[in-house]
Amino acid sequence: MLPKTIKLNNGVELPTVGLGTFKSKPGEVENAVKAAIDAGYRHFDCAWIYGNEAEVGTAIREKIASGSVKREELFITSKLWNNFHDSEEVVPALKRSLEAFGLDYLDLYLIHWPFGLKKDSPIPASGDIQQYFSDVDYLETWRGMEDAYDLGLTKSIGFSNFNASQVQRVLDHCRIKPVVNQVECNPNINQKKLNAFCKERGIVLVGYCPLGRSEFVGKPGFPAPTIFDPRVAEIGKKYNKSPAQVVLNYLASLGVSVIPKSATPSRIIENLNIFDFTLNAEETAYLDSFNTNQRVTSLPDFKDHKYYSFSAEF
Numbered sequence: 288m289l290p291k292t293i294k295l296n297n298g299v300e301l302p303t304v305g306l307g308t309f310k311s312k313p314g315e316v317e318n319a320v321k322a323a324i325d326a327g328y329r330h331f332d333c334a335w336i337y338g339n340e341a342e343v344g345t346a347i348r349e350k351i352a353s354g355s356v357k358r359e360e361l362f363i364t365s366k367l368w369n370n371f372h373d374s375e376e377v378v379p380a381l382k383r384s385l386e387a388f389g390l391d392y393l394d395l396y397l398i399h400w401p402f403g404l405k406k407d408s409p410i411p412a413s414g415d416i417q418q419y420f421s422d423v424d425y426l427e428t429w430r431g432m433e434d435a436y437d438l439g440l441t442k443s444i445g446f447s448n449f450n451a452s453q454v455q456r457v458l459d460h461c462r463i464k465p466v467v468n469q470v471e472c473n474p475n476i477n478q479k480k481l482n483a484f485c486k487e488r489g490i491v492l493v494g495y496c497p498l499g500r501s502e503f504v505g506k507p508g509f510p511a512p513t514i515f516d517p518r519v520a521e522i523g524k525k526y527n528k529s530p531a532q533v534v535l536n537y538l539a540s541l542g543v544s545v546i547p548k549s550a551t552p553s554r555i556i557e558n559l560n561i562f563d564f565t566l567n568a569e570e571t572a573y574l575d576s577f578n579t580n581q582r583v584t585s586l587p588d589f590k591d592h593k594y595y596s597f598s599a600e601f
């Protein structure tokens with residue numbers, strides 16, 4: 288059976304399934320987080336750029352106040368946006384997130400992307416985005432992350448969207464070791480090479496867009512989400528599971544923590560209920576066969592940035 292938690296290199300247990308909150312709208316995300324806590328979720332994936340930390344925080348604080356859950360049972364992640372990569376900007380940015388959540392500390396704070404934007408760039412930066420690029424080295428940003436850790440504002444630190452050589456460069460220069468690299472991971476880009484590389488170095492992969500961001504189905508330029516494949520549905524029927532449950536189970540079997548987003552209570556419950564079946568070798572091979580390394584999230588506008596991560600193979 289699949290493990291319900293994954294041990295990080297600092298001894299903390301990360302719940303394998305977390306709730307994603309990107310695009311969870313105001314007025315929706317509070318109910319989604321409450322439904323998730325009721326369903327048994329303890330891991331929440333958030334980011335300053337999602338603009339909904341305050342509402343997520345309201346839901347969490349209400350659930351703590353009503354006795355449904357204790358703060359120390361929760362694992363709350365947020366992320367530093369690209370405008371705040373100067374080392375002295377990191378602690379104030381994290382404090383702003385904590386204030387929005389109404390919480391004293393995070394469990395995990397991530398550098399959202401390895402590439403920075405100038406502090407005063409519009410959010411979101413659009414148009415001729417190159418004019419806003421900053422060349423602050425993510426090693427400098429990492430020093431700010433270490434300061435935040437020292438101050439007890441977050442129990443762990445890590446990054447997101449880092450390629451293997453960027454991971455190695457932080458490891459070669461860090462004082463506090465990263466615990467997690469959060470990257471896109473679904474059957475279309477199963478990240479086996481990056482996962483093996485990170486695992487050897489004690490870093491856990493957290494997989495975003497695990498369902499291939501299903502609302503992108505049929506959108507030109509985006510890979511077809513595997514959850515709409517008829518054979519995946521067939522496999523699910525055998526275990527009395529949905530296609531989404533098959534895909535999440537497959538990813539978790541690779542040792543990846545998954546953070547599906549849903550604002551639909553029935554799907555929130557469904558996405559956590561993935562631990563009671565095991566795909567056989569033939570079914571796993573079928574899921575493996577989708578791997579083409581096509582991303583939903585490649586941020587092509589940033590491809591000329593000095594620290595763009597997706598030009599390397601992994």
Ligand SMILES: NC(=O)C1=CN([C@@H]2O[C@H](COP(=O)(O)OP(=O)(O)OC[C@H]3O[C@@H](n4cnc5c(N)ncnc54)[C@H](OP(=O)(O)O)[C@@H]3O)[C@@H](O)[C@H]2O)C=CC1
Pocket residue numbers: 306307308309310332333399447448469470494495496497498499500501502514529531532546547548549550551554555557558584
């Ligand atoms: N670090 C980074 O750069 C990034 C991080 N992320 C994080 O990862 C999370 C997940 O990725 P995301 O981009 O949201 O994409 P997902 O792959 O999680 O897909 C979310 C979509 O799938 C739908 N869905 C959820 N459950 C099911 C189900 N059981 N069956 C069918 N459809 C379902 C949701 O609809 P509905 O809500 O209507 O149920 C929503 O439209 C984000 O929310 C965010 O927290 C995402 C992108 C980049």
Ligand SMILES: O=C1CO[C@H](CO)[C@@H](O)[C@@H]1O
Pocket residue numbers: 309334399584586
């Ligand atoms: O977390 C995120 C959600 O997706 C966005 C793009 O689609 C990203 O910019 C961002 O990193």
